[in-house]
Structures are given as C-alpha cells and as structure tokens.
Amino acid sequence: MKFSIERGVLLKAVAQAQSVVERRNTIPILANVLIEAEGSDVLFRATDLDIEVVDKAPAQVERGGATTVNAVTLNEIVRKLPDGALVTLTDDSAAGRLTIDAGRSNFALATLPKEDFPVMASSEYAANFAASAPALRRLFDKTKFAISTEETRYYLNGVYMHVADGDGGKVLRGVATDGHRLARIDTDLPEGAADMAGVIVPRKTVGELRKLLDDDEAQIAVSVSETKVRFATPAITLTSKVIDGTFPDYTRVIPQGNTRRLEVDAAEFAKAVDRVATVSSERSRAVKLSLEEDRLTLSVNAPDSGAAEEELAVAYGDEPLEIGFNAKYLLEIASQVDRENAVFMFNSSGDPTLMREGNDTTAVYVVMPMRV
Amino acid sequence: MPALCRDCLTSFDGPGRCPACGRPRVTRHEELHSLTIAHMDCDAFFASVEKRDNPDLADKPVIVGGGRRGVVSTCCYLARIKGVRSAMPMFQALKLCPDAEVVKPRFDAYVAASKAIRAMMDELTPVVEPLSLDEAFMDLTGTEKLHGAPPAVMLARLTKRMKDELGLTGSIGLSHNKFLAKVASDLDKPRGFSVIGKAETRSFLADKPVRLIWGIGPVAQQSLAKAGIHTFDDLTRWDRRDLHARFGSTGERLWHLARGEDARRVSSHTPVKGLSNETTFGEDTSDPDILDGHIWRMAEKVSSRAKAKDKAGRVVTLKLKRADHSLISKRLSLRHPTQIADTIYRTARDLFDQVNEPGPYRLLGVGISQLAHADSADLEGDLLDPGAEARARAERATDKIRARFGDDAIVKGRALR
Helix, strand or coil: CEEEEEHHHHHHHHHHHHHHCCCCCCCHHHHEEEEEEECCEEEEEEECCCEEEEEEEECEEEECEEEEEEHHHHHHHHHHCCCCCEEEEEEECCCCEEEEEECCEEEEEEEECHHHCCCCCCCCCCEEEEEEHHHHHHHHHCCHHHCCCCCCCHHHCEEEEEEEEECCEEEEEEEEECCCEEEEEEEECCCCCCCCCCEEEEHHHHHHHHHHCCCCCCEEEEEECCCEEEEECCCEEEEEECCCCCCCCHHHCCCCCCCEEEEECHHHHHHHHHHHHCCCCCCCCEEEEEEECCEEEEEEEECCCEEEEEEEECEECCCCEEEEEEHHHHHHHHCCCCCCCEEEEECCCCCCEEEEECCEEEEEEEECCECC | CEEEECCCCCEEECCCCCCCCCCCCEEECCCCCCCCEEEEEECCHHHHHHHHHCHHHCCCCEEEEECCCCEEEEECHHHHHCCCCCCCEHHHHHHHCCCCEEECCCHHHHHHHHHHHHHHHHHHCCCEEEEECCEEEEECCCCHHHHCCCHHHHHHHHHHHHHHHHCCCEEEEEECCHHHHHHHHCCCCCCCEEECCCCCHHHHHCCCEHHHCCCCCHHHHHHHHHCCCCEHHHHHCCCHHHHHHHHCHHHHHHHHHHCCCCCCCCCCCCCCCEEEEEEEEEEEECCHHHHHHHHHHHHHHHHHHHHHHCEEEEEEEEEEEECCCCEEEEEEEEEEEECCHHHHHHHHHHHHHCCCCCCCEEEEEEEEEEEEEHHHCCCECCCCCCHHHHHHHHHHHHHHHHHHHCHHHCCCHHHHC
C-alpha cells in the first residue's frame, strides 16, 4: 500500500479515529486504526467494539492495500506536521512497518496485520431515514447534559431516541435523565422514521456523532435496528451498538398539573444563580428561590462558608413559594434556553419543577427540587 | 544539662543521681523542658492489668491470649525474656516458655483501666489522641503556665500516678513531632522516658532501620530494600522527586520522615472514616431471601448509627465472605450522601445482584464511607423513583416511634426473615 494525502484531510480522519479507540485497552489491535487504500480513496476505520467509525478521504493511491497502526501515535505525528504538507504513507508488510514521509520528516510505525482487525458485523436496519444536521444537533446537544453516569442504572447512560406523540402529531424525540433532571427534545419526524424502534444512544456515541453535525447544510443518513444505530455523511459512517435495556417510562415524570408560573430572562437568571452559588459549599450546592409577586429572590446559606442573596424582577402572579435546587442543575437547564424567556412551572417545594422556553413545548426540562 | 528525677519529680541541672532522693531514674536532655509532643505507651498493658488484679501472677510469666484464634495477645516482660512475642501462635509461645500462665483476655477490665488513664491524660492537655486502649499521643504545647511545670515534669508525674493509683506502668516518648515521640517511647521500655531533641534528630535516625516508620511493614521493607533503602541514611540520599516517582505519595512522606519531619497534628477527635456492620451466619447460606433479610438488617444498623452520629455516607459497600473464606467486596458511589436505611439497603441490594461468585456465604456486611455531615444528606429526591421520598418519610416516622417506644416497637417484615 502506498498513497499520498493532504495533511489537513489526513488529520481530520485520524483525529476522529483516535478519539474512538479506547485509551486503556489490553488488546493491542484495538488501539490501531485500519487504513485501506483503493481507487482514489482511503478508508480509516477505528473501533472500540461498541462504536465503529469509518472515514473516507480522497488521496492519490499509488498502490492499493491495507494495514493497521496505532491511532494515537499516528494522530500525534500528523498533528505536528506543518499545515499544507503532502504526506506519503507506505506500507512495508514484510518489515511490519508503515513509513510516513512529509518533506524532510519521516517516521516508521509498527503495524499489525489487517486480518486481526475486528470489523463490526453488518446488520439489517429496519428503519432508514434522512435528518438534517441542525435537527439532530439540537436533539442531542440539548439532552446530553442530563445523561446519567450511574453504572447501576446503565439504561440511563444515553439519549433515548424514539418516535412519540408530540403536540402536533408524531415527532422524533430525544430524552435523557439521571433521576435528578430530565430533558425532552422533539423534532419533526423525518420521512421513513415512523416505524423506527426506540433506541438508547450511548453517551460516547453522542459525543462522536457531534463531530458529524457541524455542517448546517448536511443531511445525515440515519439507520436504526433493535441493536444498532448508524449515522452517515458522504465521508463518515458512525455505527454504534445501542444500550441493551429499557428506558423508564419518562412520561410519568413530567409534571402535568403544575400551575405556578414564573417567567424570567434566562441569561439574567443563569448569571444570578452562578453569582449566589459562589458561596455555597462544595457538597450541597443548594440555591433557594423565594417567589413573591413579580419578584424572585435567590439565596444561598452555607453555614461554614457564607451567605449570598440576589433579587430579580420577574413575572410571577401566584401564591408565594420557597423552593430549593441544586445550583448546577439550574445553571445547566437555564443555559439551554437561547431564544425566549425561561418559563418555570412549579407545584410545591417537594415536587418536580418543569421548565421550557417560552411556550415552546418541543423542549421541556424537569428538575427535582432539593430540601433547603 | 537539665535533668528530671522520675521518682520524686525533682528538676535539677547536672550529672549523677537525683540530689533529692538519691535514686538513679533520671532523664537528662538539653531540650528536656522545651519539647511538647509526647507519646505514652503502657507496658505490656493487658498482662499488667492481669498481674495487678491477681497478685499470684506477679512473679510468673503471663501470656494473655488463647480464645478461639489461639495466638498471644500480650505477654509480660518475664515471658518476653523467653522470646514470646505478640501475635505468636500459642503453641509456639508455650514451647518457648512452658511455665507461662495463660490468661483469657478480660476486655472490660482493660477498657476500665484505659478510661482511668485517659482521664489522667485529659488533666494534662485537651489534645489527647488515643491510638488504642494502651497508647496515646499528647500535645502539651502551651500548658506550662497552666500547670506551673514544663511538659516533661507533667509526663513524669502522669506515669508516677499511673503506677501509684492504678498499679500500671507506661513509657513516655517526648519529642517535637508525633513520629519521633512514638519512636522515643519504645527506646527504653518498660517504665522508660526517652527524649529525641531537634538537635540530634538527624544523627539519631541516621543508622536506624526504616522499619521504625509506622506503616512500613515487611512488604514495604522489601520494596524499599530493592531500591537499596535500609536505613534512614539511605533514604536521605534520595532526591525528593525520585522518591515520589518511585513510591508515589508514600515517597513524599518518606522524604520528610527521613529528615525527622512530621507535620501531622495531634488530634483529639480522629474523624470516623466509615461505618459498617457485619454478621456471621450460624449456618452458611445462599438463600437469596435470607441474605436479603440480612442486607436489610445490616443497612438498618448502619443507618441508625449514622443517624446517631449525624453522619451520612457517599459510598455504600457490601461485603460477603464465602464458605471457603474468600472475600467479595463491592462498593458504589452515590451522587449524594445518605443516612436513610432504605437507600443504603437498595444500593447494597443492587451490589448483591451484581455478585457473580456463587454462595454459600458465611458472612455479610454493609457499610457506608466517605462520610459527610447529615446536613448535606438526602436532600434530593429521585424523579424516577417517586416512592423514595415517601419511604424516607416513613423511615423518619419509624425512627421517632423507636426513640419513644424502643427498637422493637416497629420492625420491617423483611427484617424478620
């Protein structure tokens, strides 16, 4: 195998590959990226056995072939090469070496045979549809903060992507929760997605997927089966196993009867929460919200470190209420709001609170209060 | 050079016997009256209590121990002369010292004696850090004005009182930090009083073996020996970064200790690191229902201790011992500390469900650690488990009922399994 490729193109492919490979692994081949050159393209394939990413890059292929090298090392080398350089990769299978030449720099890396590389079994996808990059970006960006890291409730370690009944008919919906907060984001149901099985997309896949979604114009080909999900652009294909578990019935969690309505400028609110939380103790970052007519007082009282208080002008017309929240959760939820005011719907100081953006019901957040 | 007679407590300056009582038990040191950190270690504590309570034993070699494990717990100095040591198997001890009197330990008596000594130490300083029943650190900094006598005198008075009033003897180590005080108390046992001053710290340690350091056991000694470290002198030749690179945080500690530096304070309230309860079954079992009952009972015990101490744990641990004595231990971090039995039980139960090793088991334990104050516990409910808050409320009500009518007034059905 021998091919030449522009450094920037190579870096993009190799960077994606090295972020998929598991840093600490006991199986050497899993640290490697499989490089396959044929025709006028080179495929870069990396896997951690749960996720597989294949990146297709244009190159001048002199001699076809395939080999595998350490993904992290290759990435480091390419990263340090000068911008615009033309890089030539040559596989010497007899010596078990891949040489990398760019200008006056040359490197030789040990290779492992391509036959050892685990290629993810292909699978039958029951649903295939196209979704726009911005729609998917919103679905995952606004839910991922609520993904749980708890190992015992592994079925919460991802975003539950499924078809649901929204206000105006069927929608494609993403839900994530860690038991303390929940995010529910709806987007228009793409054509062909109606019969899709609900799947839990793992946290790491969500992170890798994000790199495919930067281009506003891009259409992403999505394929879903009971066990796998695939996202593809013309250049990159990301295939991932989904979490084998049942996502809990989140609809029970979303309060329907909360009547006390608070409307507040989200950015102002977030800044104020951040300020008063400065004095709270590391362990329990509780912020108290005291609501009276058109006035919100945020306060923190941490016996061992200090106290803080801040008042905000808000729209509130219901009975006075005092309720506490974890400052971090409030901040994360408030920072999801980017267009309109944040609307909070409260019941009592012990019940889950709902938050949405204006009257937009396609993005709904729930947060559990804290005793203060 | 300042000197102190440990028999009549006369302070004087100069060589020879005590000018007041003429006896030879004199401690003499340049820094005698300026050092304030002390370690008191009772001499053959359990055996001494036994000899005191049974004068027939006074002149005989006494070994306290036996019981089920059949090892020496403590032995008197007469037995030590024959080579008997703590933790030695009983049969071996009796081979070395066939005429020894073997006495079963009476912990109540030792606890009573220990409390009496503790009360005497509390009169010297508020900063007493007990290490076990028979030894403690004391920080006497700033007490000279209060007592009208320097720490050395007060410490000599303490051991004299222990002997006169309790019939027990102890040895004192006096120095400028905990590490050296503990080393010193062991230099001149029994009835010793040793001083390690700042001036001679380095020269004193130089040729001493590193096993003097508390926590450097046989295994650590081996790994140090591999690095060519046998004595404190060997240690001081090492660069600080090299020690750190090779031994991690232990290396950092060694670097300081090699120079006789120890910044740990004497602390009268050693923080509780964790709470746990365990039970050994009358009969080994792998019946999940029975084990579940035990998990609940242990969780409830841990929870009630946590509530009594105003503590809450962030980590829940489950411990199982299999019939072949192999140990299984699993732990899980919670997002927030808890003291609720229900939460501890559910977490331990989750851990139990992850255990792959088959039973039967002979022991089960549940514990919490990474303790925090109860103030920060159980503040947040769980969206996905709306019943949790109701169960926590039921538990708080149960606690109130028990506080009023006794522990048996109300019991969960599963505790009866």
